[in-house]
Amino acid sequence: MFANAQQLREAGVLGLNERNSEFIMRLNPRRLYPRVDDKVLTKELALDAGMAVPELYGVISNQGEAGDFGVIVADHDSFVIKPAQGSGGDGILVVTGRSQRKRNAFRLSNGVLISEAEIAHHISNIVGGQYSLSGNRDKALIEYCVRFDPVFAEVSYQGVPDIRVIVYRGYPAMAMVRLPTRASDGKANLHQGAVGAGVDMSSGETLTGVLDNDVVDEHPDTGALVAGLLIPQWDFILQSAARSNEVTDLGYLGVDMVIDRDLGPLILEMNARPGLNIQIANCTGLATRIARIDEIYSPDADPVERAYIARREFPAERQTSIHF
Amino acid sequence: MKQQYVYGLAAFLAIVGLSIFGYKWQVLGFPLSKNQETSVWTVESSIRFDSGPGSIKVNLLIPTLTPGFRMLNENSVSRGYGFSLNYGSGGREAQWAIRRADGPQRIYYRISIFEDTGTDQSDTTPPFPPPPVINEPFQTAVEVIVADVKEQSADTASFTAELLRQMNDPSPDPNVELLLSNATTRAEFVDSLTTILASARIPARAVHGIELQARQRNAEPVAWLEVHDGDRWRYFNPMTGEENLPDRFLIWWRGNEPLISVEGGSNVQVGFAVQENHLDAVAIAETQAAQHGASAADFSLYSLPIQTQAVYSVLLMIPIGALIMVVLRNMVGIDAFGTFMPVLIALAFRETKLFWGVVLFSTLVALGLSIRFLLERLRLLLVPRLSAVLIVVVILMLLISLMSHRLGMETGLSVALFPMVIIAMTIERMSVVWEERGALDAMRAGLGSLIVAVAAYVFMVMPWLEHLIFTFPELLLVVLSLVVLAGRYTGYRLLELSRFKALAER
Numbered sequence: 063m064f065a066n067a068q069q070l071r072e073a074g075v076l077g078l079n080e081r082n083s084e085f086i087m088r089l090n091p092r093r094l095y096p097r098v099d100d101k102v103l104t105k106e107l108a109l110d111a112g113m114a115v116p117e118l119y120g121v122i123s124n125q126g127e128a129g130d131f132g133v134i135v136a137d138h139d140s141f142v143i144k145p146a147q148g149s150g151g152d153g154i155l156v157v158t159g160r161s162q163r164k165r166n167a168f169r170l171s172n173g174v175l176i177s178e179a180e181i182a183h184h185i186s187n188i189v190g191g192q193y194s195l196s197g198n199r200d201k202a203l204i205e206y207c208v209r210f211d212p213v214f215a216e217v218s219y220q221g222v223p224d225i226r227v228i229v230y231r232g233y234p235a236m237a238m239v240r241l242p243t244r245a246s247d248g249k250a251n252l253h254q255g256a257v258g259a260g261v262d263m264s265s266g267e268t269l270t271g272v273l274d275n276d277v278v279d280e281h282p283d284t285g286a287l288v289a290g291l292l293i294p295q296w297d298f299i300l301q302s303a304a305r306s307n308e309v310t311d312l313g314y315l316g317v318d319m320v321i322d323r324d325l326g327p328l329i330l331e332m333n334a335r336p337g338l339n340i341q342i343a344n345c346t347g348l349a350t351r352i353a354r355i356d357e358i359y360s361p362d363a364d365p366v367e368r369a370y371i372a373r374r375e376f377p378a379e380r381q382t383s384i385h386f
Numbered sequence: 387m388k389q390q391y392v393y394g395l396a397a398f399l400a401i402v403g404l405s406i407f408g409y410k411w412q413v414l415g416f417p418l419s420k421n422q423e424t425s426v427w428t429v430e431s432s433i434r435f436d437s438g439p440g441s442i443k444v445n446l447l448i449p450t451l452t453p454g455f456r457m458l459n460e461n462s463v464s465r466g467y468g469f470s471l472n473y474g475s476g477g478r479e480a481q482w483a484i485r486r487a488d489g490p491q492r493i494y495y496r497i498s499i500f501e502d503t504g505t506d507q508s509d510t511t512p513p514f515p516p517p518p519v520i521n522e523p524f525q526t527a528v529e530v531i532v533a534d535v536k537e538q539s540a541d542t543a544s545f546t547a548e549l550l551r552q553m554n555d556p557s558p559d560p561n562v563e564l565l566l567s568n569a570t571t572r573a574e575f576v577d578s579l580t581t582i583l584a585s586a587r588i589p590a591r592a593v594h595g596i597e598l599q600a601r602q603r604n605a606e607p608v609a610w611l612e613v614h615d616g617d618r619w620r621y622f623n624p625m626t627g628e629e630n631l632p633d634r635f636l637i638w639w640r641g642n643e644p645l646i647s648v649e650g651g652s653n654v655q656v657g658f659a660v661q662e663n664h665l666d667a668v669a670i671a672e673t674q675a676a677q678h679g680a681s682a683a684d685f686s687l688y689s690l691p692i693q694t695q696a697v698y699s700v701l702l703m704i705p706i707g708a709l710i711m712v713v714l715r716n717m718v719g720i721d722a723f724g725t726f727m728p729v730l731i732a733l734a735f736r737e738t739k740l741f742w743g744v745v746l747f748s749t750l751v752a753l754g755l756s757i758r759f760l761l762e763r764l765r766l767l768l769v770p771r772l773s774a775v776l777i778v779v780v781i782l783m784l785l786i787s788l789m790s791h792r793l794g795m796e797t798g799l800s801v802a803l804f805p806m807v808i809i810a811m812t813i814e815r816m817s818v819v820w821e822e823r824g825a826l827d828a829m830r831a832g833l834g835s836l837i838v839a840v841a842a843y844v845f846m847v848m849p850w851l852e853h854l855i856f857t858f859p860e861l862l863l864v865v866l867s868l869v870v871l872a873g874r875y876t877g878y879r880l881l882e883l884s885r886f887k888a889l890a891e892r
Binding site: 064065066067069070073075077078079080083084125152179180183186187190191194245253254255272275276277315340341342346347 | 827
């Protein structure tokens with residue numbers, strides 16, 4: 063039932079208390095939080111730095127404008143609505159198409175039809191602050207819905223799989239692929255039931271997955287093997303992640319990226335308090351890698367160099383899988 | 387660097403808190419546990435005499451040094467007499483004086499004392515007494531006895547013991563018989579013992595005291611023998627030679643002076659009455675502190691009006707609840723809604739008692755949740771919806787109270803004590819989590835909140851803890867230092883040991 067703390071320490075596992083007090087409070091000053099907590103601002107900063115992000119269709123910041131979203135999406139059949147200050151994937155609505163019969167009914171990623179009025183209510187909930195971290199008024203973003211790369215098609219159930227990279231002082235430290243399941247309702251958040259698969263930093267190849275803190279080899283819905291998938295443009299992904307450090311100035315950061323079929327890797331959002339399940343997905347403790355980065359840290363290294371160092375320093379210890 | 391500041395601050399807070407606590411406990415005598423009652427004896431000496439023609443002056447010896455007891459207060463009751471306290475050769479004296487009085491007179495002197503083993507006698511070492519001048523044939527008898535006893539003893543204590551044995555021998559030696567021939571009372575017997583001891587150059591004196599029992603109308607002062615062995619005073623029972631004082635022996639006066647002298651009066655009678663009372667130890671400590679001029683007592687919560695005291699006895703437990711919550715959330719890792727919601731719920735449990743508290747709370751949240759889901763369909767905006775939930779919660783509380791009253795279950799009435807805003811927020815948060823992350827997560831966090839609330843409740847109602855914090859509010863500094871320390875706890879949470887189990891097994 064319980065591991066002993068000594069074993070965990072030897073395995074280099076980072077705990078919540080240590081993450082909060084040693085890394086988040088020390089390396090992520092409060093005043094910089096809006097850069098990642100407000101997705102509109104994140105998008106602007108990333109665009110200024112020349113990074114690829116999903117195109118923003120529009121922002122709704124008043125209750126009165128909630129009905130206007132129809133105008134914003136008039137030219138788009140698929141789009142995503144999300145709260146600018148949401149956390150943990152809460153409040154995100156993925157619209158994949160319009161109903162054939164009724165122009166004003168939309169189809170969600172899980173196939174359910176939803177009326178324009180229901181979407182407007184959802185938007186007004188977002189604006190009212192239901193999903194915002196602080197409970198304050200918020201803005202609703204309407205943006206491009208990523209058409210994800212077929213590489214993960216076999217291991218995703220609806221929704222968009224994404225890649226989470228933990229960046230410590232500008233160096234990518236660990237990564238995982240988050241695969242939506244039926245239980246997660248198409249969302250790529252582990253605590254909602256998505257599968258996380260560790261990634262070999264040197265090759266960009268997926269390792270075994272984790273579901274609800276347990277190690278799994280197969281996707282629970284599709285049955286396909288989670289391990290052994292090669293993530294395309296891995297170099298570019300690591301470089302973008304490394305560059306997010308310069309964009310946000312945050313020293314401990316989770317960068318979420320998606321791979322679009324046509325546009326390649328796009329930065330979806332960043333997170334100043336990334337979760338710790340990534341350690342289970344990789345079967346590796348973060349503390350060990352963080353200590354190594356502290357050793358080799360150089361303030362002059364540019365993102366390309368740092369991405370290269372991450373590939374060199376953190377190859378996965380090859381899994382000796384439980385199933386032979 | 388920062389870590390050291392934290393430890394330093396925590397240590398500072400703990401030391402300040404604990405030293406004030408220690409001072410109040412050890413020096414001022416505030417009790418550690420509740421309802422600790424101390425026996426307080428009130429000893430009253432009543433003086434009766436017939437007034438003479440002229441002015442009257444009454445001198446009464448009163449307790450000075452009382453090993454094993456501490457004085458709470460003393461007073462005198464007399465009609466028209468001037469009263470003063472003086473130090474005489476035999477210790478303290480109470481003096482009453484009046485120019486003229488008619489008929490039988492009564493004067494009372496009352497002293498209240500309580501047991502305190504810490505009270506030692508801080509007496510001076512007496513000089514060796516000069517050899518007493520005794521008439522013959524007693525002089526020779528004394529010399530023979532002293533020589534004889536000296537032969538059979540090693541030191542002061544054994545000398546005294548041997549002397550007492552010889553003096554109390556049922557078939558006494560003729561010298562002893564001679565000496566005892568004019569000692570008829572116990573006091574006179576002790577008096578002659580001190581004379582013999584003085585001849586052997588041993589400082590000795592008589593002590594007269596009262597053995598305290600629960601209630602005595604006519605207590606008699608009993609004489610005891612006190613001998614100084616060069617280091618400390620030792621007490622001997624003059625009749626048995628045993629070296630001890632009876633339990634609860636209040637020494638009233640020392641020496642062979644008479645207890646009372648009345649100038650201008652006749653037919654003097656002195657009586658003693660003893661009454662045992664039980665007083666709250668806190669009250670005694672307060673009186674003591676006030677007498678010592680200790681400012682700690684001025685800031686005591688017991689000096690507040692009773693109603694305010696009642697409020698604070700509850701409020702002061704909130705930090706304890708917060709500490710429990712810090713431990714459960716940051717060290718164990720239990721999920722709960724809202725930062726302080728569990729503590730406030732625990733506070734409500736104090737009134738409703740645990741079982742009914744949990745039942746009422748669960749009912750309220752369950753009902754509120756189902757109505758919240760109905761409201762969801764109306765697509766209300768956030769703030770109006772929250773307000774609607776709040777109103778529903780109030781109505782539900784009212785209904786539960788009315789229903790349980792009809793059913794004759796008065797415990798249901800206490801539902802009104804739940805913090806309704808907190809419950810409304812909990813319902814809202816829970817419904818959002820329910821929709822976003824599923825029923826399982828919502829139930830888990832809801833259950834977590836309940837567990838934390840129950841744990842906080844268990845600590846917040848411990849009577850001894852409540853008493854401790856209320857009597858020694860400075861202990862809150864210690865609680866604060868613990869919370870500060872917990873704030874820098876970077877180790878694993880207990881539940882993380884299970885969460886990351888897979889990594890440890892590799």
